[in-house]
Amino acid sequence: MIAIQTENLTKKYKERVAVNALNLSVNQGELFALLGVNGAGKTTTIKMLSCLVKPTNGDALVLGNSIISDAFKVKELINVSPQETAIAPNLTVRENLEFITGIYGYDRKDSKEKSNEIISSFGLSNIAKDRAKTLSGGWQRRLSIAMALISEPRLLFLDEPTLGLDVIARRELWTIIKKMKGKVTIILTTHYLEEAVSLSDRIGIMTKGELKEVGTADELIKKTSAESFEDAFIAIAGEGRASV
Numbered sequence: 001m002i003a004i005q006t007e008n009l010t011k012k013y014k015e016r017v018a019v020n021a022l023n024l025s026v027n028q029g030e031l032f033a034l035l036g037v038n039g040a041g042k043t044t045t046i047k048m049l050s051c052l053v054k055p056t057n058g059d060a061l062v063l064g065n066s067i068i069s070d071a072f073k074v075k076e077l078i079n080v081s082p083q084e085t086a087i088a089p090n091l092t093v094r095e096n097l098e099f100i101t102g103i104y105g106y107d108r109k110d111s112k113e114k115s116n117e118i119i120s121s122f123g124l125s126n127i128a129k130d131r132a133k134t135l136s137g138g139w140q141r142r143l144s145i146a147m148a149l150i151s152e153p154r155l156l157f158l159d160e161p162t163l164g165l166d167v168i169a170r171r172e173l174w175t176i177i178k179k180m181k182g183k184v185t186i187i188l189t190t191h192y193l194e195e196a197v198s199l200s201d202r203i204g205i206m207t208k209g210e211l212k213e214v215g216t217a218d219e220l221i222k223k224t225s226a227e228s229f230e231d232a233f234i235a236i237a238g239e240g241r242a243s244v
């Protein structure tokens with residue numbers, strides 16, 4: 001089953017083409033990493049697929065629903081864990097989770113049950129009573145991803161989930177993300193190449209708004225006759241690098 005199928009998906013900001021006729025297919029249950037240098041069009045792609053930005057041309061089907069004509073349905077099926085965490089700093093960890101269950105209409109009993117389930121699966125028990133603002137960056141990201149899963153999305157966008165985290169916090173989040181694999185389709189954007197290699201089933205590399213290559217890390221290495229994934233990435237994405 002296909003989770004995402006884009007058809008010439010395009011976004012222009014005045015004369016600037018942010019995403020150019022993107023044709024991408026992502027399978028259900030897949031963890032797909034979308035890579036590219038700054039300005040390649042990753043965030044714009046995610047914004048269109050999550051119905052935050054309207055395409056200029058083309059369309060995309062998310063679990064069979066058009067992001068243009070069925071945006072309401074698409075929004076019910078997806079969730080986004082944004083780059084900037086979406087937590088309320090003055091609420092405790094549990095209150096943050098219960099705030100979201102409230103938004104999704106859980107009654108008090110179900111809300112408690114759902115929050116307990118998430119607290120347990122995300123290892124948040126010891127900090128459940130702590131205010132979110134007192135948590136380290138890694139734990140805030142973990143809470144933010146946990147909150148995005150409350151609506152039980154079939155498709156989850158993780159936009160640079162480990163940006164700025166230390167190596168240990170990053171590895172801990174990888175473990176959390178690996179546990180989610182297969183249960184929910186995940187689109188991950190990251191600038192950490194080893195993160196994409198470690199977590200993803202397939203990788204798509206964007207350059208100047210276009211999808212240049214798609215494949216497993218090994219396939220991309222072979223295709224470019226590179227010695228490492230980093231070399232393969234540079235060979236594919238390097239031409240899109242704006243001069244500084």
Ligand SMILES: Nc1ncnc2c1ncn2[C@@H]1O[C@H](COP(=O)(O)OP(=O)(O)OP(=O)(O)O)[C@@H](O)[C@H]1O
Nearest residue numbers: 013016017018036037038039040041042043044045
């Ligand atoms: N709201 C906007 N108005 C005008 N131009 C925009 C807007 N959003 C993005 N762009 C432009 O579209 C292009 C793609 O940007 P986008 O943010 O999608 O890239 P990205 O791959 O996510 O980059 P990064 O890795 O830096 O987050 C860039 O040239 C950017 O300047």
